Amino acid sequence: MEVAISDIKTEFTVEDYYNLPEGRRAELVNGQFYDMAEPNTAHQRMSMFLSYSIYNHIKKNKGDCEVFSAPFGVRLFADDKTVVEPDISVICDKNKIDDKGCNGAPDWVIEILSPSNYIYDTKTKLRLYMRAGVREYWTIDMEDREVTVYQKNGDTYSIRKYDLEEEITSGIYNDLSIRAADGLL
16 A cells, blocks of 8 residues: 555645544644643642632622633634633633533633643743733642632733742732642642
8 A cells, every 4th residue: 555645645634633642641732733631639639629619719700701621612713723721711701611612712721731731831832821811821830839820911911920828819819829739638
């Protein structure tokens, strides 16, 4: 069997993403797949703690936003070349939510860093989230015990680093403070 170089697919689409084999974890960024490692136990604990804290706050205050944990596809742009799966997505515009995930930028995204995804989450995805207009982006670095918060202010983002032990007030819900260290056992 012969295959022409022109027949080899070098750029993928959202359709390819949704046709990945069952169990394969990957994100599609600018037409390229990036494989994702399975989260470890500490990552899962932190994700559950943060999701639960945000969900309870929204429910208690009868808020309009919804919180989703990975795997949850987010199509950041109106193209068919990018689908990411943030660890946690908070979406306040219900019109963005459909049966496949989120169509557009979430209001708040949280990524829990690990050695295998550190550069990807702090560089590649940071740029994507900023370009898409995500209002607030947190990276949780359990190894260095810090949280970096990026908050959109007009056309720019402010950046602030916190120790994992500090209370962090959300820019989306200014009456919600979270101490990420509480997500560790």
